Amino acid sequence: MNPSPSAATTRALNRVREGMQRLQVHWFYIVQAGIAAGLSYWVGLHLFGHQHPFFAPMATVIVLSTTGGERFRRAVELVVGVSVGVGLGDLMIAGFGTGVWQIAIGVTLAITVGTFLDKGVLVANQAAFAAILVATILPPSTSGGTDRMVDAFIGGMVGLIVIALLPESPLKQGRKEVSRLLGITSTVLHEVAQALKDNDERAIRRALQNARGTQGVINNMIAAARAGEENLTFSPLMWRQRHKIRSLKRILNPVDNAIRNTRVLARRALVLAEDKDEVSAEQILIIEELSQVAHELHVLFQGTDSSHTQIPELVRRLRVLGGQAGLDVAEGRVLSAQMILGQSRSIIVDLLQICGLSRRSGIAILRPTSQTPGQPPELWLDEDDTDDTV
Structure with a gap:
């Protein structure tokens, strides 16, 4: 059965909307790649006198398309791979001519040497591509093989120069991914708190499913931070954002841990619901307050203001929670309830x-569960009694 016109129109509009959103996210890369490709072709054509420097813009686009702080490595791999492939292609053709078995052996040798030289796939692949081109399209007599080596170098270097002169700040993308993870953390905690209150096993399952699909967001967050570190190395224009990029890198593990601990909490909540057991009302309030704090951090990282003037208030609220999350709130409860308390503390x-505290300072805020705590505790027992410490 063919879809109705309205359904087809809705899908088409959704595709257009998604496409526009992707263009909005990647517009800077598109402009950057276009400028760099044209520049590298011009350098190869006019400064080096190559008749068809087609590999220069190809190399530039390969360098610019890499993410996660690996652009410099990719540029080096590109040049090494092309050099190996051209050299082996020249030797094979000079000694044995061209043909089916010569190309088969040349590609095999190129990939073997490329794999031996570096663990990266790009070296081996480029070596194979270069060997094929030299053996089929650009035989040694045309001197195209040597030009390809130079073109690869031109493309790689132009790509890195464009990155340095036209850097794309990773802060916006990094903060966006951090915000997404904190938003998911907040939503899952809220759904679990409500489900525990209502004894709704299905709702906990849905919350747990939402928490499990976050690895791609975590990877994007890490890639943005790595790109920021590399930009600090290559681009003087990024030096003024040095402390912001380092701050972003510092919170990667806590953000990752927060969503992982939330997943574990949701799993234990599901076990608890399946067993028809309950947590205390105080535990539900703690989880709900954690959801609220995570939501406010989510909103903070959505914005461009990095001053975070609300952070001290969020720290105060977390200190209160640390004082409340003692063993007494799960006293007499089953193991799953006690494990939910442990995840809440984490x-x-x-x-x-x-929010900016060290892990030791964070642990010190928790009400101790041991007679001999490794970290001396510092508690805020309630909102009106902020001077009591132990």
């Missing part, structure tokens, strides 16, 4: 680290 520490 999330308190994670959110405190996101």
Whole structure:
């Protein structure tokens, strides 16, 4: 059965909307790649006198398209791979001519040497491509093989120069991914708190499913931070953002831990619901307050203002939670309830680290569960009694 016109129109509009959103996210890369490709072709054509420097813009686009702080490595791999492939292609053709078995052996040798020289796939692949081109399109007599080596170098270097002169700040993308993870953390905690209150096993399952699909966001967050570190190395224009990029890198693990601990909490909540057991009302309030704090951090990282004037208030609220999350709130409860308490305490520490505290300081805020705590505790027992410490 063919879809109705309205359904087809809705899908088409959704595709257009998604495409526009992707263009909005990647517009800077598109402009950067276009400028760099044209520049590298011009350099190869006019400064080096190559008749068809087609590999220069190809190399530039390969360098610019890499993410996660690996652009310099990719540029080096590109040049090495092309050099190996051209050299082996020249030797094979000079000694044995061209043909089916010569190309088969040349590609095999090129990939073997490329794999031996570097673990990266790009070296081996470029070596194979170069060997094929030299053996089929650009035989040694045309001197095209040597030009390809130079073109690869031109493309790689122009790509790195454009990155340095036209850097794309990773802060916006990094903060966006951090905000997404904190938003998911907040939503899952809220859904679990409501489901525990209502004894809704299905709602906990849905919350747990939402928490499990976050690895791609975590990877994007890490890639943005790595790109920021590399930009600091290559681009003087990024030096003034040095402390912001380092701050972003510092919170990667706490943000990652927060969503992971939330997943564990949701799993234990599901076990508890399946067993028809309950947590105390105080535990539900702690989880709900953690959800609220995570939501406010989510909103903070959505914006461009990095001053975070609300952070001290969030730290105060987390200190209160640390004083409340003692063994007494799960006293007499089953193991799953006690494990939910343990995960709640871990999330308190994670959110405190996101707010700027060290892990040791975060642990010190928790009410101790041991007679001999490794970290001397410092408690805020309630909102009106902020001077009591132990």
